[in-house]
Amino acid sequence: MSGTIALTRRSGFQLRPRPYRVWIDGVAVGRLPQNGAAEFAVDSGVHLVELSLDGMYSKKVSVEVREGGTRRLHCGAHGPLAFSAFGLLLPGLAIRLTLTH
Template sequence: MSGTITLTRRSGFQLRPRAYKVWIDGISVGRLAQNGAAEFAVDPGVHLVELSLDGMYSKKVQVEVREGATRRLHCGANGPLAFSAFGLLLPGLAIKLTLTH
């Protein structure tokens, strides 16, 4: 049996409303649209989740998933400057990803 990682994304301030690329354990597993949600089945254990878009990315979030359980993360832009020149200088600060449950 597997567990689930669920991601949600609110619109907020977005200069780039395209879908974020979702990475789990360094593997591209799908996309997450603006105002969207996505679910990914994973084996039980510890996983690293990260999002990216145009060379910008979130910090990697470590998530422990138990068999049959769902872990939820939420993401969005890390403020109005995230996708400006400031975001290009510090690409790891552009996307905010947080574990909610």
């Protein structure tokens, strides 16, 4: 009874090209490098996915994974302002995470 959560990260503007930390259901499960991809096996059901880097984070995205299925998400920065002092004031705006499939 498992499926996969697959993440991709393409660079655009990247002030901080280090890997994002990947969280699934509040547990750190791995890292996602710049211009990279990562897959994580999960039980079927609903999961919360979030990314973080240096105290900044994405909004939590709820995904439903069916048995044997794959849910795909894409991430990137919200732009140059996200990693400036503005990003420190509103850390949840720094990383964009969207469900693609």
